[in-house]
Amino acid sequence: PWLGAGLGCLTGLFDYSLFSLLDVRMMAGDREVTPLIALFYGVSFAIGGWLVGRVAAQRVYIRRQLTAVAEARARAAQSEKLATVGRLAAGVAHEVRNPLAVIKSSAALLAESVPPDDAGLATAATFIQEEVDRLDAFISALLDYSRPRPAExxxxxxxxxxxxxxxxxxxxxxxxxxxxxxxxxxxxxx
Structure with a gap:
């Protein structure tokens, strides 16, 4: 703002110098009012310059504030998305892990009761248990992803x-x- 005020004063001083250089005289009746008019211009330009500078500074300030608000909104939206993923992951974990535990237990009982000569059934029971473990690991990874991490x-x-x-x-x-x-x-x- 003060730069604008200073430039306004310089503009008024320039105008007065130009009036003097060109020998311009402003009269009100029989009195010369050139210095008064130049002073008026200088003060007007200084105030106008100060206001323009102030508006420019406020514009920069508002732009920074809007950027900060946009960044805060983006962080809040990201947090909300992670919270939603967390709730979804917790629901999936609860709804899927219980049936997986039943499937794994059933596959283990099946593997224990398979006759020694039925290698295909034993392989299938082992495969079921391994796939249940893989799904359980996936659910754990999903839960880990949705948890907020501490700052590094x-x-x-x-x-x-x-x-x-x-x-x-x-x-x-x-x-x-x-x-x-x-x-x-x-x-x-x-």
Missing amino acids: LQPARAGRVLERFTTLARGDAEIRGVALSLADESDGAE
């Missing part, structure tokens, strides 16, 4: 984090009249 902590350089924060917060701070700067006070160590 990673080492970070404080200077880079602070630079990123300063860059992101600078526009909002300037709108509020606060100047942000980051001074490097390290002794060369990182």
Whole structure:
């Protein structure tokens, strides 16, 4: 905003200089009002410039806020999708695991009671048990996928984090009249 005000003042000063250079005189009756008109222009341009600067700064601020809202909505939608998958996975696990347990137990009983000379039936019983185990592992993987994972902590350089924060917060701070700067006070160590 202040840059716009300064440019407005400079425009008024330029106009006054141009009036003087061209020897333009503005009169009100028998009084010269050129300086008063130039002052009026300067103040008007300064106020207009300040307002334009303020609108531009607010536009940047609003754009950042809209971006933040859109990102928050996207995260909320993703969380809702994962929650839905989690509920679905829990329902599937409950509804499917019980019959799978019955099938596996029945296949185990069948495998124990197969006559020694019926290798085909023994193979089928073993195959059923293996497939039930495979389906159970799939259900476990589905449940694991739908559970929220804890955040992974990673080492970070404080200077880079602070630079990123300063860059992101600078526009909002300037709108509020606060100047942000980051001074490097390290002794060369990182």
